[in-house]
Amino acid sequence: MPQTLAAGRERPARKDLIKAFIASLSGTALEWYDFAAYSVASALVFGHLFFPSYDPLTGTLLAFSTYAVGYVSRPVGGFVFGRLGDKLGRKHVLVTTLMLTGIATVLIGLLPTHGQVGALGGVLLVVLRFAQGVGIGGEWGGAVLLSSEFGSERRRGFWASAAQVGPPAGNLLANGVLAALAALLTREQFLSWGWRVAFLFSAVLVVFGLWIRVKLEETPVFRELQRKGEQAAAPLREVFTNEPRALVAGILSRVGPDILYALFTVFVLTYATKQLGMPESLAVTGVMAGSAAQLVLIPAAGALSDRWGRRRVYAVGAIGAGVWPFVFFPMAGTGSAGLMVLGVTVGLFWHSLMYGPQAAFISEQFSTAHRYTGCSLAYTLAGVIGGALAPLLSTYLFATFGTWVAPACYVAVACAVTLVGLAMGKADAQQPSMARRDARHPGPTR
Template structure:
């Protein structure tokens, strides 16, 4: 099949029975919650705690830059994880791969909570953090595509957005959970104790979620779309090579689809969290309350976009959110310059609300662009390339651009990223009414 080929077959297969659907939905939701919760925990810790715990000798400014730089390690590892887990997911099934990703993320996060500070073991501490951050990145690189495919490949075309809502909510709910957990621990133990050891509690406690996620994922069945493709496929070429041979342009454009959503989320959770403390003058508790509230907006608008994509098509919803994001990026820092808790909270909530609106329809939209044979690999690598740019590079360069050229310059950068995202999304075909059960030869 040529680049951007258009499968015409439709399948009116019924969704699984209610009990089976509940297992599928919950398995995708809980796994995604674990992955994103662990990832969000690290983002908050990198902004609010790690400069003091792991980079104290660098001073506040340099320590913050070094700490936020460790965020980028995971985003470099994420495309590698997408390739690695994508290979196994396309060759041996979605279910087994998702079990491996939830274990990798859970173990990596729990061990983070056990690493001694730099004052105790010196430079070994930040090295260990970087290594475990890479483990997180590898696991998350394989999680997103697998969780999305697990529900969309069970879904009829006219309900794909609704089904995909569950793993997408797994990306949004942890903003509330992680910020709320940090806030609770901070309130219970106090500021000094929180920096000393209290921040470790949410990391270590994530092992409970891992056990739950593993139990649920062991009890679900493989997707029927994958099973049928395995029965008919004759290709022995590695999925990554086949994907880039058949659809290189599609992969490149798909890498821009989630750029607004991911850049807004990670700039808000990492850079703006630190900005609220260092520039606006808010306490950590003020920032955590605002972040938890913004997570509510993130979740609501993500769910809304997922459901609306079944009616209006994912492309239309995503492009609209990206255009809105470009306009908002230019207004964001003027609002923050008011230097009040209220303006900071509004800025964070609107930013995360737009991110949710841009993210919700991405779940069904990206997998629709690729055939079953290499869908896990292609959709995963596209999404994770976006993660490198929007989640790894954007928060890292944000303080550098702001310090060098001011907040207006970074607002322009964010707006430009949203414009690029809208162009990439609009250039792709809307296949929301077509089946996912197709091969390159269809």
């Protein structure tokens, strides 16, 4: 039987909590598999297949531009699905976002290339990438709430980190599939049809994710809002008018992690292969090793934030992340395979210290009735100024200045912006008091 909280809200049974954790993690991982497969392909093959009439650098920049479209379109998903999540519920919206991203990814695997249909191939690629971004934009806020609103208030950092484990899990799976294909096939076979397998495989993963989510109940927090009839009437307008400081804090706090993650999972692939002359398999191995470590590091950082404080753990990660590129690039420049893998792994360690507490930190900035909308907007708007342009700007900065110092300084500035966002955010919430606040004031608190 579910326990009852002092505020009158039922505490879910542990099996429901674990089910929500798995649904949040698996669904986000599946969507990030789709997103990561595109990221890797944009670095390794899309420039050649869809923009072959340009020189290699320009082709790579154009491929990264289509990568950026997936971030620019995220606010559309945040606006549309965030609002629906606060009005209709978390579960139904998350089923829709999963289907949208999955269908777009499968269609990418069926796209004709420039050699078959000319420029139309690139146009269709951009359209489907846009659809991927819309789905991801509506996914994150709901996935965070799915696990955190089922979870124990005293361990909100840990339970909310379920959605945060999704990106490295999806990235690991996508890189693993693409690495296996690259190893089993000749380069000609991989460029001809092998890369498509990774995108078509998404259909199987989406079916599994839908099965998990359809079986899950709505979160107890939203059911309580429905019972009292206290859903937000206009969540978008109310976030901007009643909680602007929370929104700005959430946006700025995400900039550093987004740019660091793009550097160590996307740009590093191009840098290692085109600048350092390393094999593609080595660069992918470094990303996979770091992503595997994050499967443990992210929930550990979330749990640490329950004991040590969100902002403190987050800030340590931001400081380390701002410094590490100045160590990483000289390490990678030695040409040592071991140092390359170690450097990427340590870079993603600093990312984990920020990413683990991030979901709880951002969700705690907003009142209950606006939380899906607020989280989604903070996530997606930050992506536009952070992750969307990061591979493109890193490539441009390196090409313009001819040195790794330029992209390293770019990361350092981004991490400084994150520290400003943390300072703007409210003091770390004590979970029991937050639960009482949610029950008494499900609407705006600012």
